Amino acid sequence: MRDFTYQYGSLSDAGDVRSENQDAILCCTGEKNIQNQQNDAAFFLVADGMGGLSYGSQVSAYCTDQFAAWWHEDFSQMIQAGRDSDTDIKELLEQEIWDINTQIYQFKEREGCRCGSTLSALLLYNGKYYIENLGDSRIYRFRKNNLEQLTKDQSLAAQLVREKRLTPEEAEDFPQKNVLTMCIGMFQIPQSGFEMGELKNGDMFLLCSDGFYGCVExxxxKEILRRYNRQNDKGNGILQFAVEKLRSLIPEGGARDNVSLILTEVRKG
Incomplete structure (x- = not known):
């Protein structure tokens, strides 16, 4: 049973001002075998590291390395064992986040340093999407010409907007708008946001760091996604081109932070 296939394009760069890229991205696709049936699956992750020296890049790379191992080992073994219910998948994702957070938190306490990372993860499997999010990197879904943010920013500004203590317009100029209320390594107990839902043919998902969405309209x-939606008959290449078009929305010299993008499209198999 191969209901859906997944194609993607991605990029990550230091931006126009910073010398180091502390973002990290992960893109995994492949078949997962359950009860002698083949299911295509995909996993994508954006991690925006933060911290002095090179700690930010080390933490974000650790997140992607650990989830790459999770994809090839833990997730594969769980699927082969027939444990692929929504509850099983949510628990497995959150256990990995817990394990990563524990290692980063202990490293931070041991070294007496400031470090952490956002983490936005998207799993596509068996006709559904599963999202885990910490921090203010984002995941959007483009469906039927509608662009919807599926994640909720875990930042002080976003929290004040949700509490109606700031308007969205006031939040744009809020002096502490980049202050996070949650990220990997911030607290001993990570509190991620979880979302899931049904996939539909032609769905596009955009994962990005704040270095991208903070610089574009x-x-x-939406216009670029509309232009390239369901036109990737030549494989990943057209989506890679779409990602590069998205990156070009940032005016030359205007990317003051690292920029990371992953764009994936869901197609009937």
Whole structure:
């Protein structure tokens, strides 16, 4: 049973100002075998590291390395064992987040340093999407010409907007708008946001760090996604081109932070 296939394009760069890229991305696709049936699956992750010296890049790379191992080992073994219910998948994702957070938190306490990372993860499997999010990297879904943010920013500004103590317009100029209320390594107990839902043919998902979405207008992003939606008959290449078009929305010299993008499209198998 191969209901859906997944194609993607991705990029990550230091931006136009910073000398080091502390973001890390992960893209995994492949078949997972359950009860002698083949299911295509995909996993994508954006991690935006933070911290002095090279700690930010080390933490974000650790997140992607650990989830790469999770994809090839833990997730594969769970599927082969027939444990692929929504509850099983949510628990497995959150256990990995817990394990990564524990290692980063202990490293931070031991070294007396400031470090952490956002983490936005998207799993596509068996006709559904599963999202785990910590921090303010984002995941959007583009469906039927509608662009919807599926994650909730875990930042002080976003929290004040949700509490109606700031308007969205006031949040744009809020002096502490980049202060996070949660990320990998911040607290001993990570509190991630979880979302899941049904996939539909032609769905596109965009994962990005704040270095991208903070510099562009959603209307411009939506127009590029509309232009390339369900036109990737030549494989991943057209989506890679779409990602590069998205990156070009940032004016030359305007990327003051690291920029990371992953764009994936769901197609009937």
């Amino acid at each position: 959603e209307a411009d992003v």
